[in-house]
Amino acid sequence: MKASARAALQAASRWRALEFAFWLVPVAAYFLFPRHYLLLNEMAIFALFALSLDLILGYAGIISLGHAAFFGFGAYAAALFAKHIHPDPLLGLAATAAGAALFGLVSSVLILRGTDLTRLMVTLGIALITYEVAAKMAWLTGGTDGLQGVVVGPLLGRFDFDMSGRTAYLYSLATLFVLFLIARRVVHSPFGMGLKAIRDNRLRAAAIGIPVNRRLAAVNTLAATMAGMAGALLSQSTSFASLDVLAFHRSAEALLVLVIGGTGWLYGGPIGAVVFTLLHDRLAALTPQYWQFWVGAILAGLVLIGRERMRLIVRPWRWFKAKKVGE
Amino acid sequence: MADARQDTMHSKAPLLEVSGLVAGYGGASILNGVSFRLEAGQSLALLGRNGAGKSTLIASILGLTERHAGRVLLAGVDVTNLRPDQRATHAVGAVGWVPQERNIFKSLTVEENLTAIARTGARPGPWTVARVFQLFPQLEGRRGNLGSQLSGGEQQLLAIGRALMLNPALLLLDEPLEGLAPLIAAQVLDVVRKLIKDEGLSAIVVEQHARKVLEITDQAIILERGSIVHAASSIDLLHRPEELDAHLGVGGR
DSSP states (O other): OOHHHHHHHHHHTOOOHHHHHHHHHHHHHHHHOTTOHHHHHHHHHHHHHHHHHHIIIIITOOOOSOTHHHHHHHHHHHHHIIIIIOOOHHHHHHHHHHHHHHHHHHHHHHHSSSOHHHHHHHHHHHHHHHHHHHHHOHHHHOGGGOBOOOOOOOBTTTBOOOTTOHHHHHHHHHHHHHHHHHHHHHHTSHHHHHHHHHHHOHHHHHHTTOOHHHHHHHHHHHHHHHHHHHHHHHHHHHTOBOGGGGOHHHHHHHHHHHHHHOSSSSSHHHHHHHHHHHHHHHHHHHOTTTHHHHHHHHHHHHHHHHHHHHHHHTOGGGTTTOGGGGO | OHHHHHHHHOTTOOSEEEEEEEEEETTEEEEEEEEEEEOTTOEEEEEEOTTSSHHHHHHHHHTOSEEEEEEEEETTEEOTTSOHHHHHTOTTTOEEEEOGGGOOOTTSBHHHHHHTTTTTTOOOSSOOHHHHHHHOHHHHTTTTSBGGGSOHHHHHHHHHHHHHTTOOSEEEEESTTTTOOHHHHHHHHHHHHHHHHTSOOEEEEEOSOHHHHHTTOSEEEEEETTEEEEEEEHHHHHTOHHHHHHHHSOTTO
């Protein structure tokens, strides 16, 4: 690669102060909220799941309604691995990653062709099929009862997955961070630049020598791997896997999270996951029956307000300078 | 296939050979059997009225259209069955394409537009980001700007720069002056002239401004309804406005 191109890419991938600050928050949360590790764990897992969707949606422009297929696959794979093969969580995570990667690679064939609308249908179809397969193979998955009797061994042979969720949170957070670093590295590489070029214009990307199909298959495989690992974190930390991990709402919620946090900058998934999980948790505590109504209302409100005005709201010192927004 | 093997054995194979090309879109043929050769170091003006098939021919050389018959050879190697990205980075004759309407990547920065191909196995060669900026100084100051924030002229320069980053043996320029203010158009034309004359780059230039492009190219082809109706040296055609007038109706231009 040319030296100047490399320098440019390195400049773009340099860590900014705000990013360091961002990653201090979950560490601080560990010390500040010792009674909420389960919720924090949920956030970290959801953040990883949304991050994996951002890779294909925000960078490659593949819109998916079936990302839960990979998440659920990973959840079942890790649970089955712990139950039948070996209880070690890290071994299980590695095996799940390999399996999810293979699943992602195979499913790539289906998303390479077609436009946004056909991809929506195809990804939705993959998720529905995966759900039905898991439901019908009750001898393996436990069907609608869920997979029970999963015993996950202690992390690194020392730290048990306790009731407080402490081990689980640190485990999920560490996994999220490592995979985030990988994703960050990938999107700032020429490979990531090529993905954005494909998102902008497939034909032009091919015309400047980017092997479009190979790149899309690679990023889909990577995203599937990460989503599968997120699923593994969930079933390992709860010692349970049920059909819920494959449900449609999971795919849809990941998209919602990216709507909240924004696509194509990697932090959208983590930020959106925190906001969404907090919303869910608070609203469910207030109105156990109608929390979904309020989540919907708040999301509709967010869209109505719009990004520009939102920026104004969080920067009151600019209220008088930028009156024009409302006009 | 036997022909293809023979051609590779000839050391003096032309840089580009198109033979009997029938191609188009969605089952319809726009090109009806086009054949021509371009020697290395030569440049070609591709002329014709709107709808004559100029852009289709350019796109077909890169493999972006539906081919019904015919072959495309780069430096004697049959690339007819290769994908566009393989042709763009081909070891014996990478093809750089500057598409119509300056289709740069609008959500990438100037610099990213140039580096997007840095890992695609582009051939080693003289073109680097630094050298592109040297050729187009006004792009260097805007390296951090998004493609969508550039003016039309700057976008055109960036599109040319992006194609050069492939270190192409053959540059395809599809109406590079279209929709540009006269001063900017003159600058773009001057850049194309430099690339052809000073850098010795082989190029095919599609252009409505026949005279301007004839002045900087070696040969010319006129397309009409998907067939070549006239082939001559550019100088000859330049001195025979009646020929231009007959085929293009633009003799005075």
